[in-house]
Amino acid sequence: MAQAIEDAGFVQEVVIATTRLLHGDTSLTDRDRTALTRCRDLLLNAESQDQPTFGEPQLEPSKSPSLMRAARTARLNMSASFEETVSIINAVLDNGDLDPAALKVIDSLRDLFLAIGETNLKSISATRSARRDLGLWKPLTTSSTS
Amino acid sequence: MEALDDEFHFLAHSVERAVDVQEKAATELLEVSLGRGVLLAQRLLNHYKRVRDLVDYTRESYKESTDAKLKQGAITEMRTLVDYARHDLQRCLGWLDAASEPVLDPGTRYLIEFLASQLVAPDSEATVVPTLEGSYSTLVGAPLDDADGDDAGQVPIVVFIPRREQHSGLLHPLIVHELGHAASRRHGLVTQLVERAKEDQEIQDAHAAAAQSVAAHMEIDTGVREHIREVLEIEPIDETDSEALTEAASNYLWAIARFCLEEAFCDAFAIQILGPTYLYAFAAIVGTSDLDLNDPQHPAARLRIELMLRQLDDLAWTDVLKQETPKVYEWFRFQADTKGPSMEPAPSFSAKVVRSLSVEVQTVASEHVNNLAFTPDTIDVDLRTKINRLLEVGIPPAQLQEPVSSDFTDGQVDTEQSVKVTAIDRPQVIFASWLFAIQQGGGTLEAIAKAPGLPELSLLLPKALELSALLRAWDGGGA
Numbered sequence: 001m002a003q004a005i006e007d008a009g010f011v012q013e014v015v016i017a018t019t020r021l022l023h024g025d026t027s028l029t030d031r032d033r034t035a036l037t038r039c040r041d042l043l044l045n046a047e048s049q050d051q052p053t054f055g056e057p058q059l060e061p062s063k064s065p066s067l068m069r070a071a072r073t074a075r076l077n078m079s080a081s082f083e084e085t086v087s088i089i090n091a092v093l094d095n096g097d098l099d100p101a102a103l104k105v106i107d108s109l110r111d112l113f114l115a116i117g118e119t120n121l122k123s124i125s126a127t128r129s130a131r132r133d134l135g136l137w138k139p140l141t142t143s144s145t146s
Numbered sequence: 147m148e149a150l151d152d153e154f155h156f157l158a159h160s161v162e163r164a165v166d167v168q169e170k171a172a173t174e175l176l177e178v179s180l181g182r183g184v185l186l187a188q189r190l191l192n193h194y195k196r197v198r199d200l201v202d203y204t205r206e207s208y209k210e211s212t213d214a215k216l217k218q219g220a221i222t223e224m225r226t227l228v229d230y231a232r233h234d235l236q237r238c239l240g241w242l243d244a245a246s247e248p249v250l251d252p253g254t255r256y257l258i259e260f261l262a263s264q265l266v267a268p269d270s271e272a273t274v275v276p277t278l279e280g281s282y283s284t285l286v287g288a289p290l291d292d293a294d295g296d297d298a299g300q301v302p303i304v305v306f307i308p309r310r311e312q313h314s315g316l317l318h319p320l321i322v323h324e325l326g327h328a329a330s331r332r333h334g335l336v337t338q339l340v341e342r343a344k345e346d347q348e349i350q351d352a353h354a355a356a357a358q359s360v361a362a363h364m365e366i367d368t369g370v371r372e373h374i375r376e377v378l379e380i381e382p383i384d385e386t387d388s389e390a391l392t393e394a395a396s397n398y399l400w401a402i403a404r405f406c407l408e409e410a411f412c413d414a415f416a417i418q419i420l421g422p423t424y425l426y427a428f429a430a431i432v433g434t435s436d437l438d439l440n441d442p443q444h445p446a447a448r449l450r451i452e453l454m455l456r457q458l459d460d461l462a463w464t465d466v467l468k469q470e471t472p473k474v475y476e477w478f479r480f481q482a483d484t485k486g487p488s489m490e491p492a493p494s495f496s497a498k499v500v501r502s503l504s505v506e507v508q509t510v511a512s513e514h515v516n517n518l519a520f521t522p523d524t525i526d527v528d529l530r531t532k533i534n535r536l537l538e539v540g541i542p543p544a545q546l547q548e549p550v551s552s553d554f555t556d557g558q559v560d561t562e563q564s565v566k567v568t569a570i571d572r573p574q575v576i577f578a579s580w581l582f583a584i585q586q587g588g589g590t591l592e593a594i595a596k597a598p599g600l601p602e603l604s605l606l607l608p609k610a611l612e613l614s615a616l617l618r619a620w621d622g623g624g625a
Contacts (some may be wrong), residue, residue: 008226015219122381
């Protein structure tokens with residue numbers, strides 16, 4: 001469950017960084033740059049056909065199976081493809097370039113992450129509720145002798 | 147907008163209040179810990195700091211912005227953090243309590259600390275937490291990871307035990323199994339095994355067939371979908387989305403195969419370290435349940451018995467088992483040879499993976515345990531007799547005393563008798579004590595049920611482990 005906090009923090013960092021860009025501030029902080037780099041990696045991972053590894057601790061948000069799936073589901077509302085979005089993020093990271101068309105994509109990217117944040121919260125609530133109902137509550141572990 | 151602002155601050159303060167209490171407990175432990183739970187408290191403090199940092203960062207950007215979407219996102223994040231802090235983090239308080247006032251005897255703690263330092267990481271720190279859960283389990287990694295990712299061998303481990311067993315003879319073998327989980331995750335041992343499974347063509351074929359079947363079940367059965375969502379910790383799955391169903395089914399099958407491989411590895415790990423003692427303890431706790439139970443996280447007990455008997459045979463323990471506990475061995479053999487009922491596609495797939503990789507599992511366990519392996523060639527009849535004599539008169543079997551041949555001093559024979567004292571190896575002590583307890587009870591399966599509560603295992607054994615460790619440390623061999 002520690003993944004949940006990593007995911008929530010990452011989602012919010014992307015929302016903050018993209019909001020800054022949308023308001024014309026291209027002087028990104030280190031934290032913004034890290035968030036956008038991870039965001040780009042998440043989009044690349046979400047596009048990949050490789051199966052994410054389940055069942056082992058995974059704290060890197062750009063490889064979080066839950067975020068990858070949420071990204072794939074939520075992308076239907078995006079104005080651009082993942083590839084186009086990735087190249088715009090790269091341009092922003094490289095030289096801060098943002099033309100009006102790119103701004104539209106960044107706006108759409110922010111919406112994507114807002115949707116991912118909502119999905120993350122719903123997923124946590126649903127899991128906790130299911131554990132309560134089904135008596136499946138377990139410690140933070142995935143292992144036991146019996 | 148004002149209502150939105152108030153909601154944000156309401157949630158942010160709720161997160162902070164939940165973290166405050168927990169931070170205080172970790173700080174107090176560091177102040178009075180006497181060296182116990184230091185790593186645990188430090189890592190938890192780092193984790194709380196991470197939560198606080200997220201709150202501060204979000205609050206700062208919230209204050210600076212008039213953007214409604216950013217504000218809405220910040221509120222969603224705070225709701226997630228409140229949920230996390232109140233439910234998941236709260237359980238860490240119990241870990242801090244257990245570190246502050248350990249319930250286990252010193253001998254058992256020394257054994258756990260020694261094995262963890264040898265097999266998990268040199269500076270590992272194990273905290274044993276009694277819980278109201280029915281089974282044993284282990285936590286290593288998140289949320290106790292090092293913030294910088296460079297832990298320099300400092301690994302906090304939390305082992306959960308059922309509260310009823312905190313003074314029982316079952317502790318030693320079953321905690322050794324649990325340390326297998328920590329070793330596996332620290333060194334990526336089961337990850338290696340999963341990779342091998344994924345390369346095996348026969349397993350790939352079985353996976354494809356099982357995934358198809360599981361996806362078909364998911365389409366029509368809400369309970370199956372919910373179970374798989376629960377295991378994978380993903381959002382609800384849309385039953386009309388066939389791509390999502392197949393993907394979830396495929397991931398689910400690899401997830402349960404990994405869980406089952408890890409359990410099989412931990413059994414093999416414990417057998418390497420303790421020999422048949424682990425099998426006896428396994429019988430006492432797992433042998434009482436449905437041996438063919440289809441649990442997604444564990445291979446069926448019958449399969450585990452079969453694999454452990456095979457490993458013990460490979461390690462040349464079978465003759466010892468037959469000779470020392472023939473009736474118990476017969477029961478194990480009968481259960482292993484009895485065919486279980488046919489299984490559903492998912493457990494059938496994970497059983498196939500575990501069985502196909504059983505040799506690799508043993509090899510990985512054996513290579514990792516290396517020179518800490520307990521082997522039958524170290525069994526000495528004379529030593530067993532001496533241990534039994536000590537147990538019979540209620541003395542913890544920790545040390546052996548042997549007369550040393552006389553020295554010559556100034557050409558005169560020194561008539562004072564010298565005695566050499568040596569610590570008995572702990573796996574020997576544990577094995578001999580278990581055999582003593584089982585044989586005292588008639589050598590039957592019933593005796594195994596009684597053994598963990600007998601004074602030989604619940605009182606003399608922990609004391610012997612403590613004295614043996616102290617003696618070894620005194621001699622410079624480390625506890």
